[in-house]
Amino acid sequence: MAQTAMSETYDFLFKFLVIGNAGTGKSCLLHQFIEKKFKDDSNHTIGVEFGSKIINVGGKYVKLQIWDTAGQERFRSVTRSYYRGAAGALLVYDITSRETYNALTNWLTDARMLASQNIVLILCGNKKDLDADREVTFLEASRFAQENELMFLETSALTGENVEEAFMQCARKILNKIESGELDPERMGSGIQYGDAALRQLRSPRRTQAPSAQECGC
């Protein structure tokens, strides 16, 4: 009988959102993150798209379940219904469009209200490669991030600069919060689930714990 390995192996699963105005490059960020390629023929997203990837954050395997939402106003009600239970979100604006930057406050309110107060947000100023057309300065945006307790990066879905970093930083922050007890994965609607880590740890002698045990030993 052909038997296939049936379960993916990871320690945690995080539900992520990508939000922001239409045309800021949300889908391209997701595509770049997952496929490591720039998506040329981008249309407006209809409703919500989905992607997932397992990343290694400080020795822990984390599966990101990413919901990429449409930025167009007419899809707003549909996309909002995906917010609930998200653990992290990329809040995206376009550095060459002040309009997208101005809309951030609304997106931020939505995320905190509809997802969770504890949602971990990272602000992404996308299209960093179009510096010549810049309308929003780094300084201004980072001040906004600070005021609203957001992490902040400028990214380029075209070159891939800082794209993986954005997802990683966000995941790392969530993991820290779990370890510090600030977030409880067991709580319903936390947007976090345990994975089938037991399996992996048994298969190959505990990669993450063995060294630390030695450190303690000596």
Place this chain on the structure above:
Amino acid sequence: MERAMEQLNRLTRSLRRARTVELPEDNETAVYTLMPMVMADQHRSVSELLSNSKFDVNYAFGRVKRSLLHIAANCGSVECLVLLLKKGANPNYQDISGCTPLHLAARNGQKKCMSKLLEYSADVNICNNEGLTAIHWLAVNGRTELLHDLVQHVTDVDVEDAMGQTALHVACQNGHKTTVQCLLDSGADINRPNVSGATPLYFACSHGQRDTAQILLLRGAKYLPDKNGVTPLDLCVQGGYGQTCEVLIQYHPRLFQTIVQMTQNEDLRENMLRQVLQHLSQQSESQYLKILTGLAEVATTNGHKLLSLSSNYDAQMKSLLRIVRIFCHVFRIGPSSPSNGIDMGYNGNKTPRSQVFKPLELLWHSLDEWLVLIATELMKNKEDSTDITSILLKQKGQDQEAPSLSAFEPPGPGSYESLPPGPGDSKPEVLAGEQEASADCQDVISVTANRLSAVIQAFYMCCSCQMPPGMTSPRFIEFVCKHDEVLKCFVNRNPKIIFDHFHFLLECPELMSRFMHIIKAQPFKDRCEWFYEHLHSGQPDSDMVHRPVSENDILLVHRDSIFRSSCEIVSKANCAKLKQGIAVRFHGEEGMGQGVVREWFDILSNEIVNPDYALFTQSADGTTFQPNSNSYVNPDHLNYFRFAGQILGLALNHRQLVNIYFTRSFYKHILGIPVNYQDVASIDPEYAKNLQWILDNDISDLGLELTFSVETDVFGAMEEVPLKPGGGSILVTQNNKAEYVQLVTELRMTRAIQPQINAFLQGFHMFIPPSLIQLFDEYELELLLSGMPEIDVNDWIKNTEYTSGYEREDPVIQWFWEVVEDITQEERVLLLQFVTGSSRVPHGGFANIMGGSGLQNFTIAAVPYTPNLLPTSSTCINMLKLPEYPSKEILKDRLLVALHCGSYGYTMA
């Protein structure tokens, strides 16, 4: 002399013992002399024969080259075994497969032989060609006691066979608990992988050995996947071993989540997974809630993925529906005690049990938002662009009269897309954006319709599993009402959705009626498929259609009293079993199988209308039947009507055609469609004409003095029967004459035979649910029950008459027959039904077609042409009224419209 004496002595001894007393010289012959004695452990004889011979005790013989010691060990002939060993037999002699006598003794559990062999220093560590040692053999068969003795002698209890399997592996696979314990006590490696990385626990799980798995886990066995990453849990689930899964979860609680996640894996067989989850959920209330909540979460994520357009529709849709099916199944079964399960389930939202649906609310919320979004877009679209349908009509209307056509044909899929930009060019540029948006909106619908419909199906399943069977959840009905317009838009664009996902329609007549016009517009074939798919969907193991019939389920009928005996036996038979399959045997005959079933239906369908029983009467045309209003002369008539209904229901259920044709009105009764005055023609053509006359003419000043009552002859006395309460004093006027005609029609057609109809339907509905049969109209029902007849077009042409100006040579008539040749067989049948009211061609062909009053040839009458005019017919005189169409194309088009639409309601024609 001495020689002779000895010879004689030997002869006597031999004769006395009935065997030779001397071994033959040659080993091969000798060994076959000895073998039966060894097998029977006749050690004295063997000893005697061996004493004076030169026989080689290690002589190997036979196909597998065994020695006599092998034979003794194999058969447990311990005395012979010792004898042979004393004579110098080699205890470690290996046969062609590498087996020693010890292997054979171990395999067969010959305890004494084993210990003797060990005494004579047999080597326990010898492997056969497959690498199996004596302890492997003991472990396979679970001979714990012997194993206990043997392990003392074994140097390595973990000795591996060719596949790297130890005795512990094989003991686990076979579930020998004590053997496993014994091996473990003797120091066997509990986590030893074989060549493919499979551990003893893996082996126990692959065969669902619950107890063995428990022992292993209790003693700290690790949970390890094999080299392909297949885990013990995977194996348990594949095999549907619920109890073993339970043990695994006891020791590794995280696996619980893994099982729930496994529902997404399409390679796993659904029934196995369902079996496992069902078992787990029945262990405790908390486990039950945990599983369902988990499933609900997985379903929600899957549903959301399905709603994201880049996901694979087919895979995601199947996955969602599978998870939801399992979810509903487990929910319905309830935890351990099934009695309290269901009650609490639909007891409203207060009980904790309905909490398990909570995660799904997220998905239903998204679904709702999606539908609202689409409704908004539709609305916007309607306001923006001028009415799309009218553009469509204008386009089509150039050469044909489109309005009536499009009223019958909902725009097919893709028809919106094919629209030209149209009004866009004449409008100012500002609108260009909106135009684009509306095209975009069409796009949104076409890409999401299937996905949303699948989620709707999932929603329906979840709603109904909280309801008692047969009831539709108010929440779902409310949902359909709320999104009525969007749902109709979906099915209009892609009617296949109805068949794929809108199963709820079949189970809920209220909802069905909203979509009926769309459903009925679907091809007969598709509806047939849907009908049969659902007819059989509720049956267990529908993949096993031809199950062997048990003797008790055979219907044993008497040929000479076939009607009565069949009626008796069918009324006693188990209805559910009959639905699955029928087996008939005639008393005193051997034959069984499809042929006999066929014959049974044939005979019965003739018997049902046998005039001796007075159940059915012929209608005016002499070929069709309907219930006899006087059937009560047969005191048992209602039982027989019920039986007739059962037979027709059964025939339909099993796709057996019957050789009976009923009147149009009776088909309508079966379908629950109200009869109309034209149906009266089948029993009283003259009266039908009078009713028609009343309707066609102004009756105000005729002084008919009709009231809403009729006089009927009841046992020779005239009695006035009111058509409605107080009808005797209500005058029929020009304004209420339609109601009068309807009521009087119902009186003649329905009320007179109401008890018979009811009894018939009672039987029919035992096999065919009313909601399903509704998919068809009365014409199609006839085809379903009696089959599609063969139609000989040449015979038809030969026996057709022409009137009111038509001649055989007229171009219109030529065109007509050319069209008849062109159209499909199904459409020809529709035409025949359209004109004659029946799909039946009588014996002897079209020459014998009957009308309301005797032979009545198929006739085509001319009608002056006006645009838009459709052909009509007078079924009681088999007349087609064919307008004088200006071209063959228009004739064909109009004719087909009439056939396809005329078949669902005269009102449109």
